[in-house]
Each structure stands twice: as C-alpha cells, then as structure tokens.
Amino acid sequence: AKAAAEALGGGAVGVGLPVEERAAWGPALDAVEAALGPVDALIANAGISPRREGRKVAFGGEGDEEVWARTLAVNVEGAVEGCRQVARRLTARGAPGALLVTSSIAGISAIPFVSSYYCTSKAALLGFVRSAAFDLGPAGIRINAIAPGRIDSDMVRASGDAVNAAVVEATALKRLGTARELGEAAEFLISDRASFVTGTCLNVTGGWAEA
Numbered sequence: 384a385k386a387a388a389e390a391l392g393g394g395a396v397g398v399g400l401p402v403e404e405r406a407a408w409g410p411a412l413d414a415v416e417a418a419l420g421p422v423d424a425l426i427a428n429a430g431i432s433p434r435r436e437g438r439k440v441a442f443g444g445e446g447d448e449e450v451w452a453r454t455l456a457v458n459v460e461g462a463v464e465g466c467r468q469v470a471r472r473l474t475a476r477g478a479p480g481a482l483l484v485t486s487s488i489a490g491i492s493a494i495p496f497v498s499s500y501y502c503t504s505k506a507a508l509l510g511f512v513r514s515a516a517f518d519l520g521p522a523g524i525r526i527n528a529i530a531p532g533r534i535d536s537d538m539v540r541a542s543g544d545a546v547n548a549a550v551v552e553a554t555a556l557k558r559l560g561t562a563r564e565l566g567e568a569a570e571f572l573i574s575d576r577a578s579f580v581t582g583t584c585l586n587v588t589g590g591w592a593e594a
Contacts, residue, residue: 394419395419396414396418396419398411398414399411402427402429402457402461402462402464402465403456403457403460403464405464408464408468409468412468421472421478422469422472422473422480423480423481424469424480424481424482424483424573425465425480425483426483426484426485426569426573427462427465427482427484427485428485429457429461429462430457430458430487430504430505431453431457432454432497432498432501432538433453433454433498433500434498439496439497439498439501440498440500441498441499442498442499442500450500451500454500454501454503455500455503455504455507458501458504458505458507458508459504459507459511462484462508463511466482466484466515469482470482470519470522470524473522474522474524478523479522479524479525480523480524480525481524481525481526481527481572481573481577482524482526483526483528483529483569483573484508484511484512484526484527484528484529485508485528485529485531485569486505486506486508486509486512486528486529486584487501487502487530488530488531488532488588488593489501489502489505490502490504490506490507490508490509490530491506491509491530491586492592492593494592496542496546505530508528509528509530509584512526512527512582512583512584513583516581516582517582519581520581525577525580525581526582527572527577527580527581527582527584527585528584528585529565529568529572529584529585529587530584530586530587530588531560531565531587531588532554532586532589532591532592533550533554533588533591534559534560534562534564534565535560535561535562539559547559553591553592554588554590554591555589555591556590558589559589560587560588564587565587568585568587572585
C-alpha cells in the first residue's frame with residue numbers, strides 16, 4: 384500500500400491498530416499525524432464476519448456470546464471510536480473533515496449465508512451515521528457510510544464458488560465488484576466532490592440485494 388501511494392505522488396505510513404481497543408487509537412493517530420500531517424478524513428473499514436468450518440456462525444449456536452461480543456467490538460465499537468477520536472481532533476483544530484464507515488448490503492437486506500451478528504453490526508453503523516451527522520454537521524464534519532455488495536476479496540472467496548456464482552447470477556451487472564471500484568466510491572465520499580453529502584449510505588453492489 385505504501386509503494387502504491389508513493390507511486391501516485393502521495394505518502395503512506397503503516398501503523399498497527401487493534402480497532403476495538405480504545406486506548407490504541409490515540410497513539411496510532413499520533414503516529415499518522417507525525418508522518419503525514421493532521422488527519423482530515425477517516426475511512427473505518429476494519430470488519431470481521433464470523434465463520435466456522437467455512438460456514439456462518441448461526442444465532443444461538445455454540446460460543447454464541449463470544450461471537451456476538453467480538454463482532455460488535457470490531458465492527459461497531461472500533462468504527463465508532465475511530466470516528467469519535469478523529470472528530471475530536473478536527474473540532475479542536477476548527478477544521479472541517481469527512482468520516483466514512485464501511486457498512487454492508489447485509490446491513491440493509493437479509494443475506495441468508497451471512498451471520499446475524501455481522502448483519503446486526505452493519506445495520507448499527509447505518510443508524511449511527513444518520514444520527515451522528517446532526518451532531519457533527521455544525522462543525523463542518525461530514526459522516527457517511529458505504530455498503531459494499533460482493534467485492535472480490537479473500538473474505539468473499541472464502542464463501543466458496545457456489546455461493547459467489549449464485550450472487551453473481553442475482554446481480555444486475557453479473558459479476559463481483561472490485562476493490563478499486565469500492566475504493567473509488569469511498570474516495571468520492573471523503574472528497575470535496577461530496578461536500579453536501581452527509582448522513583447517508585452509498586450502495587456499491589452492482590444491483591444485488593437492493594430490494
């Protein structure tokens with residue numbers, strides 16, 4: 384990632400960050416700002432989708448409580464804490480900024496092969512974004528969500544060819560999305576081109592599960 388950023392004329396710094404640990408965010412942001420200058424945007428993209436033996440973890444199954452706690456800690460608390468800490472830094476500087484959280488089409492539509500824990504966490508982010516927009520807007524801070532569909536990635540490939548083939552068949556564009564397509568949508572939402580967009584979610588699904 385660092386080499387790719389530098390090839391485009393930008394800079395990058397790698398910082399380890401367990402997003403669910405509140406105390407880890409301050410040092411991580413300090414390291415980024417020391418290397419690259421003040422942070423003016425955040426994309427909270429970390430997430431987990433609990434699986435066992437290649438299958439979703441069903442609600443009420445073995446280890447139910449641990450799976451629930453871990454999924455919410457990473458997917459919800461991690462994203463919210465990142466937004467909180469970046470927003471506080473922006474406000475302290477009197478600077479505008481943009482926050483973006485990665486939800487999922489699974490937070491909007493029922494996806495039978497995805498765990499209820501994951502779906503709940505991604506739906507929670509949508510409620511957070513809608514409400515937080517009114518708290519942050521007066522300071523010139525925008526917050527939005529993005530909802531990927533099936534994006535070609537390690538996590539998606541782990542579902543198996545049969546699942547992904549069925550999704551492709553149900554997708555208007557008849558293919559999986561690419562990381563680049565998702566990245567360009569995310570870049571739009573944190574850029575000045577989306578300066579009057581806040582409190583909403585952009586679906587990047589190729590037309591899958593939109594009903």
